[in-house]
Amino acid sequence: MMVRDYVEDELGKSSVFKSEQFLSIDYVPETLPHREPELRILAQTFKILITSPGQTSQKFIIEGPVGSGKTAVAKRFAEQMTQAARRRGINLHKLHINCRVNKSAYLIYLKILRTFKPKFPRRGHSPEELLQMIIEVMDTENHYLLLILDELDYFMRLKGTDILYDLTRLTDDRLNAPQRLSIIGVGRRISFDESFFDQSTLSTLQQNILHFEKYSSGALQDILGNRVGMAFEDGVVMDETLQVICDIASKRGDARYAIELLWRAGKQADKEGTSKIIPDFVRQAKADTHPELRKEVFAALPLQNRILLLATARQLKEGRSAYVTMGEVEEMYHSICEEYGEEPRAHTQVWEWIQDLTLHGLIDTKRSGTGQRGQTTLIGLSDVPAELLEQFLLENLG
Numbered sequence: 001m002m003v004r005d006y007v008e009d010e011l012g013k014s015s016v017f018k019s020e021q022f023l024s025i026d027y028v029p030e031t032l033p034h035r036e037p038e039l040r041i042l043a044q045t046f047k048i049l050i051t052s053p054g055q056t057s058q059k060f061i062i063e064g065p066v067g068s069g070k071t072a073v074a075k076r077f078a079e080q081m082t083q084a085a086r087r088r089g090i091n092l093h094k095l096h097i098n099c100r101v102n103k104s105a106y107l108i109y110l111k112i113l114r115t116f117k118p119k120f121p122r123r124g125h126s127p128e129e130l131l132q133m134i135i136e137v138m139d140t141e142n143h144y145l146l147l148i149l150d151e152l153d154y155f156m157r158l159k160g161t162d163i164l165y166d167l168t169r170l171t172d173d174r175l176n177a178p179q180r181l182s183i184i185g186v187g188r189r190i191s192f193d194e195s196f197f198d199q200s201t202l203s204t205l206q207q208n209i210l211h212f213e214k215y216s217s218g219a220l221q222d223i224l225g226n227r228v229g230m231a232f233e234d235g236v237v238m239d240e241t242l243q244v245i246c247d248i249a250s251k252r253g254d255a256r257y258a259i260e261l262l263w264r265a266g267k268q269a270d271k272e273g274t275s276k277i278i279p280d281f282v283r284q285a286k287a288d289t290h291p292e293l294r295k296e297v298f299a300a301l302p303l304q305n306r307i308l309l310l311a312t313a314r315q316l317k318e319g320r321s322a323y324v325t326m327g328e329v330e331e332m333y334h335s336i337c338e339e340y341g342e343e344p345r346a347h348t349q350v351w352e353w354i355q356d357l358t359l360h361g362l363i364d365t366k367r368s369g370t371g372q373r374g375q376t377t378l379i380g381l382s383d384v385p386a387e388l389l390e391q392f393l394l395e396n397l398g
């Protein structure tokens with residue numbers, strides 16, 4: 001009898017992909033079609049950091065809808081800035097911080113300090129001490145920093161604007177000392193509370209807001225066109241397929257969604273062993289995904305939070321209702337904790353997580369009207385069908 005070697009089988013299969021990594025969410029392409037004007041504005045604003053180092057610091061805000069290229073543009077720009085600085089012997093560093101992942105001022109300051117002192121210990125200092133050390137090490141070693149605070153809107157809703165205030169003060173208050181820290185804040189929508197900023201900081205920030213529009217179908221075609229060449233073997237992606245993707249994704253103008261559909265359609269072709277990516281694979285991919293379900297958002301959530309979210313989804317699905325009560329969610333939460341061998345947390349903690357998930361935009365909460373169910377908090381899902389969320393969480397819980 002012939003023994004089947006599954007590993008060799010798999011290795012021997014041909015694939016439509018040439019280099020799949022060019023479709024991964026972390027990849028930032030060298031060229032960013034349809035964002036040239038934005039990159040130019042950034043360059044005009046920040047070139048002073050290179051022409052007159054230390055003379056002034058810049059603060060800038062990038063805002064725009066999901067998948068409109070904010071993170072990609074900020075990262076690519078910071079890369080070009082540091083390279084230009086290096087060529088001129090200026091010690092300009094860049095640091096990209098995702099504020100969804102680094103959820104406190106302390107963690108953010110620690111990341112900044114570690115840019116200059118990589119082995120700096122995690123504990124043992126106050127945030128104020130860290131700030132002080134940051135400025136000291138930059139002064140003594142003559143460093144400059146271009147700091148990107150990504151998903152800043154999320155952070156500000158959770159923690160307010162203190163961090164911006166403290167970081168700005170860090171540089172602006174030092175008369176006659178070199179200005180070493182410049183900031184690009186990135187988010188979907190960033191609102192400024194006037195009570196936190198002095199008038200001059202506020203007005204600089206308001207002048208330096210760059211708003212990204214969502215991508216048109218044509219723009220998405222150009223963006224995908226570049227990726228197709230890098231990621232796939234020649235001729236496997238049909239033009240009609242790209243058209244379908246761009247039509248679907250242009251409703252939101254979301255390049256991430258477009259790229260994900262393309263990647264999934266390719267996976268489907270491999271699965272079926274064909275060498276053409278036909279439009280139907282995209283339609284299938286669309287049915288399987290939901291743009292709101294972003295893996296990186298869920299990856300940043302602690303296990304307990306994901307369990308709570310799963311409890312909400314399951315309760316909503318089983319109740320077939322638009323909203324469920326806090327009590328019902330907690331009951332389900334307890335039973336899922338048991339299922340996963342996790343210790344369920346107290347009501348106050350669970351309540352706090354519910355607030356947190358609401359800020360993430362993952363769930364919706366509202367107070368019930370008096371009457372039917374008494375005064376209680378009702379919990380629903382913003383965009384995603386409960387069943388899809390449940391499935392997704394089960395796949396990603398481990």
Ligand SMILES: Nc1ncnc2c1ncn2[C@@H]1O[C@H](COP(=O)(O)OP(=O)(O)OP(=O)(O)O)[C@@H](O)[C@H]1O
Nearest residue numbers: 032033035065066067068069070071072223255256
């Ligand atoms: N102009 C572009 N050219 C090529 N790729 C792009 C372009 N704009 C966005 N992308 C790609 O699309 C994906 C989403 O872009 P990005 O992460 O920058 O979106 P975002 O605006 O930061 O979204 P979010 O608000 O969800 O964080 C990334 O993989 C990025 O590389």
Ligand SMILES: [Mg+2]
Nearest residue numbers: 070071072150
């Ligand atoms: Mg982003």
